[in-house]
Amino acid sequence: MNKHDLRVLKTKQNIHSALTNLLKKKPLTHIKVTELCKEANINRGTFYFHYQEVGDVFKEFFEEIMLDLKKSYNEPYYHTDFLNGKTLDPKTVRIFHHIKKYEDFYKIVFSQEVSSEYYYMLFDEIRSFGLENEHAVHQGKLNNYLHSYSANAIIGLIIEWYRHDFQESADEMNVHLVNILKL
Amino acid sequence: MNKHDLRVLKTKQNIHSALTNLLKKKPLTHIKVTELCKEANINRGTFYFHYQEVGDVFKEFFEEIMLDLKKSYNEPYYHTDFLNGKTLDPKTVRIFHHIKKYEDFYKIVFSQEVSSEYYYMLFDEIRSFGLENEHAVHQGKLNNYLHSYSANAIIGLIIEWYRHDFQESADEMNVHLVNILKL
DNA sequence: AAATATATTGTACAATTGTTCAATAAAATA
DNA sequence: TATTTTATTGAACAATTGTACAATATATTT
Numbered sequence: 001m002n003k004h005d006l007r008v009l010k011t012k013q014n015i016h017s018a019l020t021n022l023l024k025k026k027p028l029t030h031i032k033v034t035e036l037c038k039e040a041n042i043n044r045g046t047f048y049f050h051y052q053e054v055g056d057v058f059k060e061f062f063e064e065i066m067l068d069l070k071k072s073y074n075e076p077y078y079h080t081d082f083l084n085g086k087t088l089d090p091k092t093v094r095i096f097h098h099i100k101k102y103e104d105f106y107k108i109v110f111s112q113e114v115s116s117e118y119y120y121m122l123f124d125e126i127r128s129f130g131l132e133n134e135h136a137v138h139q140g141k142l143n144n145y146l147h148s149y150s151a152n153a154i155i156g157l158i159i160e161w162y163r164h165d166f167q168e169s170a171d172e173m174n175v176h177l178v179n180i181l182k183l
Numbered sequence: 184m185n186k187h188d189l190r191v192l193k194t195k196q197n198i199h200s201a202l203t204n205l206l207k208k209k210p211l212t213h214i215k216v217t218e219l220c221k222e223a224n225i226n227r228g229t230f231y232f233h234y235q236e237v238g239d240v241f242k243e244f245f246e247e248i249m250l251d252l253k254k255s256y257n258e259p260y261y262h263t264d265f266l267n268g269k270t271l272d273p274k275t276v277r278i279f280h281h282i283k284k285y286e287d288f289y290k291i292v293f294s295q296e297v298s299s300e301y302y303y304m305l306f307d308e309i310r311s312f313g314l315e316n317e318h319a320v321h322q323g324k325l326n327n328y329l330h331s332y333s334a335n336a337i338i339g340l341i342i343e344w345y346r347h348d349f350q351e352s353a354d355e356m357n358v359h360l361v362n363i364l365k366l
Numbered sequence: 367a368a369a370t371a372t373a374t375t376g377t378a379c380a381a382t383t384g385t386t387c388a389a390t391a392a393a394a395t396a
Numbered sequence: 397t398a399t400t401t402t403a404t405t406g407a408a409c410a411a412t413t414g415t416a417c418a419a420t421a422t423a424t425t426t
Contacts, residue, residue: 002372005372005373005422007372007374007421007422007423008423032413033412033414034412042375043375044375045374045375045376045377045416046373048414049373112298112299112300115299116295116296116298116299117295119299120295145343145360146366148339148340148342148343149337149339149340150339151339152335152338152340153339156306156336156338157328157335159331160331176324177328180332183329185394188403189392189393190391190393190404215383217383225404227405228385228386228405229403229404231385232404
């Protein structure tokens, strides 16, 4: 299976737009392989040649989104540094802006029904940023735990945000974080 | 459907022990309804009278485990307060001991393939403990975010623990946490 | 342009799913 | 104990899944 083969590209494009369409009508977990193939005008055998289940297609979407998260996190950031007189953390605020940008996808990622794999993709990405303040280097094992602690704490905020249906702005979320870190 | 009916109790007992047996042989996501019913010696129609999918049975297990977590968290705690000369947080250490106690279940809960619903059950339980230091009462919204932040931070540690195959002891985990909180 | 490689198709198949329903068995209730 | 209630069974059904394969179509390579 050569992912540069034009046939493969075309097939995957069809499947991708088919899934995008179906997601407007029903939740990911309700979409059948048969249904997706019909919408994409491809043979079911072709689907199983590339994927195992519908969720794998969504995973491909989310892999792209993770690339964007990595990219936007590493880009120089030109954003207002203040909101309501509070200083914004220039590192984490990019995460919140990223989430807001892909709000519709994260509503799926954080839903109860889907597999945890997307959660862990986000977790590992944020974890790789190494968010733990300025406290330089620690001993190896503690550092591992600290990374997981910090990354998942941020995701805890995002879960709460998700449960508020992403009502707050990204900047407001960052203010919440700053306030928590000040405690 | 009366859950006190002896027939229901017997049926659920059979299904429960059938699932326990099958889980020794294969992962949760590979267990079919048909297979579970054969193992439990009950009719497939009976299964669908009580559940929707195999995961619902595991959810019943986990609901009991969440009750135990709540219970052990509220019990007076008689445990050594020191390890390697470090003070242990008497609140959080119970969570770690609880996880260790049900290690086998949490290996399922934290696995990539299963639905996120178990994760959220744990999250909501830990969140309800209100772990945020001694900083008294804050404004309503910040408090919501703080609870989710703190609860998920702890779970971040547990995820890391899970990835180390739960090698460390509960007390060592608590030392990690204490060290992180000191930063 | 011809030869080669391989992705896609169509078909078939067994197994599982999810639902329905009347008959039956086993409870709870009077 | 007799009556009533209802959980369980078994059977049937359409739909979906997951796999296999030869035939075909459409790429890539020479």
